[in-house]
Amino acid sequence: MGSGVSRGGRRLRVRRFRCFRSASAAVAVLATAGTLTLTACGGGNNNGGGTTVRPSPTPPATESFTGTPPSPLSSAASSAVASARASASAAASSASARADEFEASVSAAAERANQEAHKRLANVQGRGNAVSDVSLSGIPRAQVNDLQAAHVNIHNSTDKTANFAVQVDFRDPNGKVVETRYVGAENVRPGQTVHPYAISHQPPQPVLKPEVAKAERY
Structure with a gap:
């Protein structure tokens, strides 16, 4: 079409180049939306098949936190301290309740x-x-x-x-x-x-x- 080349030669290569350039632009647009989808351009096959690539998960943006996120070790230590305090509090409450119960049995x-x-x-x-x-x-x-x-x-x-x-x-x-x-x-x-x-x-x-x-x- 205006290029003067045969149908099986250069014209076919131009179509593929244009399809590749269009697909590249689509990739850039979709990547900014968080989803990357590559669609194969059919050379002589119009079945509409495509390949979907899902991006790897990215860590949360640190600017959304205040302070430094706790490390796994410090989190475990905090949990252990909280558990020990809860156990001590439960023991004290239990002893006090038993003492009240025993004293209630006294005249x-x-x-x-x-x-x-x-x-x-x-x-x-x-x-x-x-x-x-x-x-x-x-x-x-x-x-x-x-x-x-x-x-x-x-x-x-x-x-x-x-x-x-x-x-x-x-x-x-x-x-x-x-x-x-x-x-x-x-x-x-x-x-x-x-x-x-x-x-x-x-x-x-x-x-x-x-x-x-x-x-x-x-």
Whole structure:
């Protein structure tokens, strides 16, 4: 067509060149849209067949983040710390709930005596007048729902019926007081010894050491 060449020669090559140039332009346009599709130009075959090439995934643009994305190692460490904190919190909650449950089984009179002991000791200076009449002894954990607890042994060494208020401090292995409980005993007869409980609401570990901080007879 205007080139003066034969049908089977140069004219066919020109058609292929134009098809290739058109396909190249189409590739450039489609690539900017995120999809790359190559369509074969038929030399003598008009079946319309083509080849589709899907691009490889690209990493997200860093400008869409604030700060530095965490590395896999730091992410794993953060997850481990969060898991440890959750476990510690669950252990503390469980111990406190078991202590509440055990104390709820104690008589209302004993609970009232403990509350009165707290009030009495608030105004006591020093260690009180009955420290020598009070001692502590251990309790098997199986008897107190696997809690840390102690028997508060209160002995009335006088010749009159008396009431007692005792403060028990629980110390950690470093000697720090981590919890304070108040225990009362009412109408203890002369020469009588009673054994109320002092129950910690802390988790079973670390092991705490209970001690008599104050004791008042009234």
